[in-house]
Amino acid sequence: MSATLEAASLGCHVTLVDSDLALGGQLIKQTHKFFGSKDERAGTRGFKISEILLEELNSYKGTVEVHTNCTATGFYKEDGVVSCVIGEDEYFRIKPEKIVMATGAQERLLPFPNNHLPGVYGAGAVQTLMNVYGVVPGKKVLMVGAGNIGLIVSYQLMQAGVEIAGIVEAMDKVGGYWVHAAKTRRLGVPIYLRHTIREALGDKIVEGAVIQEIDDRFQPTGKEIKIDADVICMAVGLTPTCELLWQAGCEMVFVPQLCGHVAQRDLFMRTSHKDIWVAGDASGIEEASAAMVEGRIAGVGVAKALGHGEASEHSGRLEEFKRRLADLRGGEVGQKICQGISCCTVNEWGV
Amino acid sequence: MNEKEKLFNGGVLTEARKGAIEPPRDLWENKKNGLVIIECPQRIPCNPCHTSCPTGAVKAFKDINDQPEIDYEKCTGCARCVAVCPGLACFVVDLTWGGDGVALMKLPYEMLPLPQEGETVDCLNRIGNTVSKGKIVKVLEPMHDRTMVVHVEVPRDLVMDIRTIRVVKQA
Amino acid sequence: MDLIEKHPILEFKHSKKVKFSFDGIEMEGYEGEPIAAALHANGVRIYRITPAKEQTRGFFCAIGKCSSCFMVVDGVPNVRTCVTPLKTGMRVETQLGKGVIPMDA
Numbered sequence: 223m224s225a226t227l228e229a230a231s232l233g234c235h236v237t238l239v240d241s242d243l244a245l246g247g248q249l250i251k252q253t254h255k256f257f258g259s260k261d262e263r264a265g266t267r268g269f270k271i272s273e274i275l276l277e278e279l280n281s282y283k284g285t286v287e288v289h290t291n292c293t294a295t296g297f298y299k300e301d302g303v304v305s306c307v308i309g310e311d312e313y314f315r316i317k318p319e320k321i322v323m324a325t326g327a328q329e330r331l332l333p334f335p336n337n338h339l340p341g342v343y344g345a346g347a348v349q350t351l352m353n354v355y356g357v358v359p360g361k362k363v364l365m366v367g368a369g370n371i372g373l374i375v376s377y378q379l380m381q382a383g384v385e386i387a388g389i390v391e392a393m394d395k396v397g398g399y400w401v402h403a404a405k406t407r408r409l410g411v412p413i414y415l416r417h418t419i420r421e422a423l424g425d426k427i428v429e430g431a432v433i434q435e436i437d438d439r440f441q442p443t444g445k446e447i448k449i450d451a452d453v454i455c456m457a458v459g460l461t462p463t464c465e466l467l468w469q470a471g472c473e474m475v476f477v478p479q480l481c482g483h484v485a486q487r488d489l490f491m492r493t494s495h496k497d498i499w500v501a502g503d504a505s506g507i508e509e510a511s512a513a514m515v516e517g518r519i520a521g522v523g524v525a526k527a528l529g530h531g532e533a534s535e536h537s538g539r540l541e542e543f544k545r546r547l548a549d550l551r552g553g554e555v556g557q558k559i560c561q562g563i564s565c566c567t568v569n570e571w572g573v
Numbered sequence: 574m575n576e577k578e579k580l581f582n583g584g585v586l587t588e589a590r591k592g593a594i595e596p597p598r599d600l601w602e603n604k605k606n607g608l609v610i611i612e613c614p615q616r617i618p619c620n621p622c623h624t625s626c627p628t629g630a631v632k633a634f635k636d637i638n639d640q641p642e643i644d645y646e647k648c649t650g651c652a653r654c655v656a657v658c659p660g661l662a663c664f665v666v667d668l669t670w671g672g673d674g675v676a677l678m679k680l681p682y683e684m685l686p687l688p689q690e691g692e693t694v695d696c697l698n699r700i701g702n703t704v705s706k707g708k709i710v711k712v713l714e715p716m717h718d719r720t721m722v723v724h725v726e727v728p729r730d731l732v733m734d735i736r737t738i739r740v741v742k743q744a
Numbered sequence: 745m746d747l748i749e750k751h752p753i754l755e756f757k758h759s760k761k762v763k764f765s766f767d768g769i770e771m772e773g774y775e776g777e778p779i780a781a782a783l784h785a786n787g788v789r790i791y792r793i794t795p796a797k798e799q800t801r802g803f804f805c806a807i808g809k810c811s812s813c814f815m816v817v818d819g820v821p822n823v824r825t826c827v828t829p830l831k832t833g834m835r836v837e838t839q840l841g842k843g844v845i846p847m848d849a
């Protein structure tokens with residue numbers, strides 16, 4: 223959405239396709255207030271930010287065309303055509319001059335016995351159920367992973383009236399922000415550091431889980447603990463969604479700090495394919511605040527390449543966005559991101 | 574990893590640290606409306622406690638990732654930061670409030686059911702154990718954004734333990 | 745239905761209630777919301793049984809990416825129920841095995 227807005231504000235015509243039934247991606251599921259500074263609307267709840275962006279989009283009715291429930295299924299390198307499907311069977315093709323791929327991220331799963339049982343859900347799925355559709359995900363949830371997602375979703379589950387049996391984390395420290403851990407802890411949720419899930423219990427659906435302490439080499443030690451739960455929520459990380467980027471033949475690199483394979487990009491977020499830009503979690507797992515700024519940068523990049531707007535305008539906006547990103551990435555977590563980004567950024571493509 | 578580190582690593586404050594310090598006692602004892610306690614010991618990209626503080630009591634951040642630093646002289650106990658902090662890491666404690674042995678805490682609250690004025694609630698410490706009862710004095714929604722600021726009367730000697738409340742279900 | 749009635753932050757605006765069937769049993773859900781969400785609200789957790797190992801599957805990602813939630817909808821197999829909007833009168837069935845694509849579709 224951010225890329226669309228920025229490009230449209232500089233005069234581009236944009237077609238926005240999103241596979242979800244509503245725009246906003248992860249944002250519409252976030253009931254908590256965001257960090258960051260005023261520029262990125264800190265202190266505003268995620269779903270509100272999405273509403274604000276949507277309103278802004280509505281002011282470009284003439285130049286922005288939006289398709290929801292519409293998945294970009296393929297990119298054809300030969301002629302630059304993108305195939306899309308609305309719902310399950312209504313196909314169409316478009317041939318854009320420039321493309322921004324901001325496909326977000328996919329959830330990881332851990333291998334353990336019975337992880338296929340219904341009741342082992344991705345954290346995003348749990349959020350979708352409860353925060354978008356108002357459906358109670360379960361009675362008692364075991365959360366696997368104490369990164370920001372695990373911590374926040376636990377807190378959100380409690381807000382929805384669901385009990386949290388505990389949060390399991392393999393490292394000896396929560397991976398998410400300390401304050402998020404503090405607010406779940408004070409509501410009585412145990413956080414099992416240096417523990418892992420051994421197996422899910424149940425015949426046809428989840429009825430519980432076994433967790434166990436692990437040692438320095440992640441080998442199980444100590445006694446197994448049986449936990450009662452009807453949902454095991456997996457929050458063990460995301461990995462960038464980049465199938466379309468592979469299809470397009472963009473140069474990809476594996477960057478652990480960004481949680482997977484990502485496209486090489488220049489300062490404007492342009493990939494090695496001269497007509498394709500990336501932004502957001504698809505270009506490396508980070509935060510919505512940064513994802514939105516990256517989207518804006520890609521939007522400017524596209525407009526520049528299409529010759530919309532003045533050169534001074536482009537460089538001015540780029541500088542401003544770069545400053546905001548640098549601010550956002552100044553912390554402990556941000557350092558890691560910056561290392562990651564330096565592994566996949568080129569100064570300029572020779573195009 | 575000793576017990577203390579283990580607790581802290583799991584989100585439980587065990588002692589004062591940068592970004593999580595106790596206000597100076599002398600000032601605190603006599604400050605009407607109370608002083609802020611912030612427990613935000615990690616460097617994270619966040620600053621609404623500073624940008625929303627009307628008196629500048631939360632000092633300007635050199636870098637948005639800094640831990641908050643407080644000029645207690647300036648803090649009026651208005652609890653605006655309590656309402657805006659996305660980490661629910663700001664609390665106000667008024668030691669001048671009420672009679673002997675009690676104090677007033679202004680705590681952020683985003684759960685259901687909402688407590689009612691005059692109701693007796695459980696007061697929970699940093700690991701969620703009930704450490705005392707408390708009496709609800711006021712329930713406000715300062716920013717009209719669903720984060721409540723609950724004013725609760727608590728035992729004075731527990732102000733550094735109590736961090737949230739739980740509404741007790743009527744039998 | 746297993747719905748969140750009161751939430752400290754959110755208000756849920758549901759659309760029109762419609763009837764659909766699951767393995768022949770009549771159920772209610774909201775029009776336009778994903779089939780999987782409607783099933784879950786009705787207490788249904790098992791959406792299909794895998795071909796090789798005969799394991800039960802529910803949904804996992806809820807964003808149309810993992811194929812865990814394939815079901816037979818109005819006779820058509822392999823429908824991603826987590827992203828397919830519910831319509832009135834839909835016939836939803838547990839998918840057994842790979843699912844057979846009807847010849848005339």
Ligand SMILES: Cc1cc2nc3c(=O)[nH]c(=O)nc-3n(C[C@H](O)[C@H](O)[C@H](O)COP(=O)(O)OP(=O)(O)OC[C@H]3O[C@@H](n4cnc5c(N)ncnc54)[C@H](O)[C@@H]3O)c2cc1C
Binds near residue numbers: 245327349463
């Ligand atoms: C529980 C949780 C808490 C979070 N908390 C915070 C926070 O406090 N602060 C913060 O800054 N960030 C937070 N984030 C992170 C933030 O939500 C993400 O970083 C951000 O949403 C990424 O934006 P995006 O646009 O890159 O991806 P997404 O929001 O994932 O959007 C990608 C969109 O692309 C669509 N899509 C994917 N593939 C296709 C395709 N082939 N065709 C068409 N459409 C497609 C998807 O349906 C989706 O709508 C949180 C994330 C989670 C899960």
Ligand code: SF4
Binds near residue numbers: 626627647649651653
């Ligand atoms: S209580 Fe009021 S004056 Fe004190 S730090 Fe918070 S916002 Fe500032």
Ligand code: SF4
Binds near residue numbers: 661
């Ligand atoms: S607003 Fe809250 S979480 Fe953010 S820096 Fe201030 S105290 Fe920490």
Ligand code: FES
Binds near residue numbers: 802804813814827
């Ligand atoms: S639950 Fe993953 S595709 Fe539907």
